[in-house]
Amino acid sequence: MARDVTLASASRAEWIKFRSVRSTVLGFITTILLTLGISALITSVIRGHWTTMDPLSRLTFDPVSTSLGGTLFAQFAVGVIGALFITSEYSSGSIRTTLAAVPQRLRVVAAKALVLTVSMFIVAEVLSFVTFLMGQAIFAGVVPTASLATGAVLRSVILAGVYLTLLTLLGFALGLILRQSAACITVFTSLLLVVPIIVFLLPQSWQDAFSKYEPSALGRAMMSTTPPSQMFTAGTATVILVIYVAVAAIVGSILFLRRDA
């Protein structure tokens, strides 16, 4: 007797679906180009201006998070990859094929999340290391550089990849909740860009209390070797971001279970 519809078979199906549409390929290319391109731009500009920078900036300079700066732009691309993986099923109607093949809806969510996590984690980690090494190569000789031999540096580079992976899953969870690509991308972008602007308009004491909870602030904390005092430590920031993703995924899964397809 053949095996049942397991998480493994559902994941194989989701992997075929994930790699067989252009939007996935384009999303990954955009992620790679943004991360490498913006990071190259930032590091080159700093190298060119290093001698004219003020002493305080030079003293607090973090060669690690600066070289990973492109990640904070690529986060929009990875969110779209995650969101489209589910919203395109609704816009095309293929969600009906998916659920007719695998009626256990939580298994569908788990299979999709697994495919997203594994593929994005591999790409994002390789990308983070390449970006970091590229940045240090650009800095070399002029700007102080960092080495992966230092524990905190290695942690920052790894967490940059983890950050992108978690944001992909956040986009996916929002997609489960909202079901529409446009709505989902709008909300995702607002969370990353508009919320910080609103927080910026609040009184200073409130800013200090709230701004460290913004997803992009958590990302900066994860990527820096020594986060500033008003930010969370890298470990705490990672945990908080995981909680965000988990809450969104649980809400999305409950809605996915209850709604008609």
Added chain:
Amino acid sequence: MLKIEHLTKRYGDVVAVDDLDFEVTPGVVTGFLGPNGSGKSTTMRIILGLDRPTKGRATIDGRVYAELRHPLREVGALLEAKAVHPGRSARNHLLAMAASNNIPSSRVDEVLEFTGIASVATKRVATYSLGMNQRLGIAAALLGDPQILLFDEPVNGLDPEGIKWIRDFFRTLAKEGRTVFVSSHLMSEMALSADQIIVIGRGRFIAQGSVDELTADVAGSVLVRSSDQERLAAIVRSRQGTVHDRDDRALSVGGLTSDEVGEAAFAAGITLYELTPQRASLEEVFMGLTADAVQYASASTEVPRGA
């Protein structure tokens, strides 16, 4: 065996399906006939576990869809609304379905060949014509070689050759002992392709039977041409019959059998040129049965003119 058991589905205040209760048996083509918006697609979606019924259930050999171990191997479905990502190729679409139900990928090539889309299988579905999309839907339904097949409005978008093909195809599937459940709003199509017909309107069960049984229930009319049409019409009316003039100088008599009309004419000394019992067409039966149940009825066929 597909069983619909007291199925009810409400969307807010709208009752899409209202206490439907029937069985679809293997070995015959069962038509599911109703006007647009009568709840056919909703019923199909509930069978597949896509929509949750408000009350009742649909079972496949006693189990609801979510309990099937390999759903695609037990139930195949062609859904009316497109259910394919336009950016994916037909082959990848089917490969993903096959992977989820542990169906070998060689089966994908088989169904692609069978439905005649193997040559375009690696092209993006967005480039397909309506007919090619239908063929892909049929390929997807057959993928798991299931015993129960659901087709929601399958002839939409098919050319006459394709329609002929799909009718024969339904017959073949039924002859193999499978359960074939085909929805349509076209009674003429159902009359040709279905052995058993279930008629619904506004989500409610209206009638079930073979084409012959459904048409036999409705009294037919008698077509008469004679030497004295006016006198014959008067006689028919005096015997409580109804008379409609037809364009070709014939009378359409209702309420009397052909025997009664013939005897009446003979007694009155009228010569009959033609006396033809007219069976009610499935179309007339359908219109009669669903007259109250059409959701979006048109007032007339006259196109409103602007001022």
